Amino acid sequence: MKLSVIILNYNVRFFLELCLKSVEAAIVDIDAEIIVIDNNSEDDSCEMVKQLFPKVTLIENKENFGFSKGNNIGVAQAKGEYLCILNPDTVVTEDTFTRFLEFCYGKGNLGAVGCKLINGVGEFLPESKRNIPYVKAALKKIFGNSSEYYANHLTKDATGKIDILVGAFMFLKRDVYNNVDGFDEDYFMYGEDIDLSYKILKAGFQNYYLGDTTVIHFKGESTLKDKNYARRFYGAMQIFYKKHFKKNIVFDMLVWFGIRLAYLFRTAKNKQNKSVSQYVFISNKNNKSLEAILPKRLLLNNKIIEFEPQTEIVLDANHLSYKEIVKxxxxxxxxxxxxxxxxxxxxxxxxxxxxxxxRGEIIQF
Known part of the structure; x- marks a missing residue:
């Protein structure tokens, strides 16, 4: 088998359904399998997978093992030569995996490969390509200066060598994953992607970024950005430095102090109230059921034109390909x-x- 797509899910049933439909469209011509590991979700994620995606291998954990252990459980059952570690709150395009397989073919010393990630309104996510978070760069990032943290030697549309990838999308050979013992299970959530990327580099492999391939990542779905997030995130950073950069007491205290200070003074941004002036349905036919539950009339259009400000655009995947939606x-x-x-x-x-x-907005009809 050529490819195993590994998706770890926790309480994002609707985003998982969208993700799986995009993945199924992307593996039509590939000898591939999809493995979903559910970390004891309280919603009906597992029932949805069983009913709508009978060919998907579903692993139902009876407790939330976290990101690292959950993915390791899935990879242990994978049969593919290549792995794609994929968040459930993502959308891939029909040619995503084909492009990655073409890039990887015959490339020696290959580590992990990432791509351009955009959020739900099309904005580029800079964590798609990062440098090794040495202390100076990481502390500057904590206090608002990310110039050394992100891999700015490559533009967002370029392709080239980088150090650190993001766990929302990581493409690599299963042998490489096993060679470095996969995700470190000392991390429950956050930091494990940095750790895995760094272990791959230390093992002598080279990581890459493909800027001509784009995937949607709906940030904020798998966890809320609250104080618990900050505690987990900065706690993961402490684990990373202890494992890879511990040198002396002064060094350790500097890192600890910087992380604690950033956590104590971290303030959550206020979510802005959204105002929608009109809804536009990009499709080739009306959807009366959807129109009936929206607060404003749903206008039908078969392409994007110059709509008025604060328009909410509904993109119909029954009419558009996922590649067209991403574009x-x-x-x-x-x-x-x-x-x-x-x-x-x-x-x-x-x-x-x-x-x-x-969390994003879900409207059922």
């Missing part, structure tokens, strides 16, 4: 404060996420 978000990001929802093919809900501070 629309990229090409029209920040256009007059437009926001977006996606109607997955064959589904009775629309969803989207406008920021990374809170």
């Amino acid at each position: 629309i978000l990229e090409n029209y990001t920040n256009s007059s404060s437009w926001t977006y929802k996606i109607l997955p093919n064959g589904s009775n809900f629309i969803l989207g996420s406008d920021n990374a501070l809170s």
Whole structure:
């Protein structure tokens, strides 16, 4: 088997359904399997997978093992030559995996490969490509200066060598993953992608970033950005430095102090109230059921034109390919404060996420 797509889920049933539909469209011509590991979700994620995706291998954990152990459990059952570690709050395009397999073919010393990630309104996510978070760069990042933290030697559209990838999308050979013992289970959530990327580099492999391949990552879905997030995130950073950069007491105290100070003074941004002036349905036919539950009339259009500010655009995956949907978000990001929802093919809900501070919006009809 060529590819195993590993998706760890926790309480994001609707985002998982959209993700799986996009993945199924992307593996049509590939000898591939999809493995979903559920970390004891309280929603009906598992029932949904069983009913709608009978070919998917579903692993139902009876407790929440966290990101690292959950993914390791899935990889242990994988048969593919290559792995794609994929968040459930992502959307891939029909040619995503084909492009990665083409890039990886015959490339020696290959480590992990990432791609351009955008959020639910098309904005580039800079964590798609990062440098090794040495103390100076990491402390500057904590206090608002990210110039050395992100891999700015590559533009967002370029392809080249980088150090650190993000766990929302990591593509690598299963042998490489096993060679470095996979994700370190000392991390429950956050930091494990930095750790894995760094272990791959230390083992003599080279990581890459593909800027000509784009995936949507609805940030904020798998966890809320609250004080618990900050505690877990900065706690993970402490684990990373202890494992890889511990040198002396002065050094350790500097790192500890910087992390604690950033946590204590971290303030959550206020989520802005969204105002929608109109809804526009990008499709080839009306959807009366959807129109009936929206607070404003749903206008039908078969392509993007110059809509008024604060338009909410609903992209119909029954009419558009996922590649076309991704391109629309990229090409029209920040256009007059437009926001977006996606109607997955064959589904009775629309969803989207406008920021990374809170869960996205799901509207069922």
